Amino acid sequence: MSICFFTQTLQDLDALFRDYPSILQSLAVPTLVLWGDSDPFFPVDQAQRLASLVEGTELRVLEGAGHFLPEQRPDDVAAAIRDVGRAGMNS
Numbered sequence: 001m002s003i004c005f006f007t008q009t010l011q012d013l014d015a016l017f018r019d020y021p022s023i024l025q026s027l028a029v030p031t032l033v034l035w036g037d038s039d040p041f042f043p044v045d046q047a048q049r050l051a052s053l054v055e056g057t058e059l060r061v062l063e064g065a066g067h068f069l070p071e072q073r074p075d076d077v078a079a080a081i082r083d084v085g086r087a088g089m090n091s
Contacts, residue, residue, distance in 0.1 A: 024053040030087040031057040034080050036065030036072070 031054045035047035044061055051059040060080060065073050 021053050024050070025055075027054045030084050032080055032084050033057055033059045034069060034077065035059065035061050036067060036069055037061050037063050038065060039067045041067050 031051075033047050033051040035042075035044060037044055047059055047061065051057040062069065062073055062076055065076075070077050
């Protein structure tokens with residue numbers, strides 16, 4: 001049953017997230033989109049679309065990483081968080 005729910009959710013993404021572009025476009029904070037190039041659920045073009053919604057967003061694509069970046073690449077995730085924190089302190 002959970003697989004059916006998950007599959008249905010993926011099919012309805014546009015409806016579920018239709019308000020997010022306008023919300024994201026209103027952000028004015030240092031923003032980083034961190035993405036795995038081997039994500040089995042969401043391809044890199046989704047990351048590019050997301051990053052394009054917030055002005056000044058940096059997109060980092062981790063080669064060989066999948067969907068669960070904190071588990072798969074904890075050091076890269078920690079470094080990315082530090083970088084965003086430093087950027088915020090310098091603004």
